[in-house]
Amino acid sequence: MNIFAEIEKILAELLDLEDSDITPDTYLIKDLGAESIDLLELAVAINNRFKIPVKDDDIFLGCFRHYMSEAEQQMADTVPYIAEKYPFLTKDRIKEIAARTVEGPQLKIRDLVDYVTYQLERARHAGNDDS
């Protein structure tokens, strides 16, 4: 299954995008103008399409800045601290987001793809464990 293509299809429908120029590096909020109600619909649609649990705060990195500040208060290293909270993000991606949070929401389509991939993988492992 091409997860990116499926998410692109969902976004085109939800956000009424005609000639979609979406790439994995497209910003969901900055480029596509998604609002909070759109994100809610997207979470429901992803849950429906891929049959995976979707936690809105996780998939949309809703607490990223909060976790950064928690790490700082606890004098912990930011990247491993956030990696524990968002295990679907690579360390490089966490560094990239952390460096640019002041510029506004950093959520990219690739983050959604990574979340879905991670959850599908977890579901597959859970299925294997059951058998």
Add this chain to the structure above:
Amino acid sequence: MKGTFTGKRALILGGSCELALTLAQSMIEASLYPILTYRSDRGLQAISESMLPFAGRFESHYLNFGERETLDTLFTDIAEDLDVLIDFVNDDYESLVASADEDMTCRYFTENVSFRAWILKRAGRAMLKKRKGRLIYISSTAAERPNPGQGFYAAAKRASEALYLNMGLEMAGRGITVAILRPGYVNAGRGAAYIRRKGKAVLDKVPTNRAITREQIAHTILFLLSDGGDGINGTVVTMDGGLTSGK
């Protein structure tokens, strides 16, 4: 009551109370499909007895606001397919604020406010798939004018109202709307017992000198659910015979 209704499947929380059962029967007559929840054997028995003539035209499911997992089971059992939610659940914790037990306070708000937020999340997401939904919360005039000892009840009602109203604000653009009904003295269930206990003095406070009947409540809810009542969103409808309009 004649009216047109866009959706048919109506989840009624607190489905074993007299008001819910009266409403469920009116709904069936209006070709809606009530899904009643109960939280005790006694509740199930009340539903079974009252709804006996309507077999096959409604469902009943267990839901306990004190057991979070029952919410998952309920939504799985109804296949997350609902058009309407009507919330009658009405727990009471009567205590002066300065007398209240701390553990009871936590439990009361978890069951009567937090649990309601979890329900709204599930219902809102289910309705979002259809881009259509209607939610009615049955509150109370006690939310606005509590008596001494009703602080917790009033706080839970106001907090729950706020959650519902915000749903109406946030999701109306996706076809999901909300109305709150605040009945005053009602001649059913706990209200009827209160009126009996306090006597005529209670109804003397109501400008119409009458309690609201369960049929009136059912009729009003059906109107709010109908396509004609659809414009009433994110607001409170008070139905108390004028009780709270004067001093």
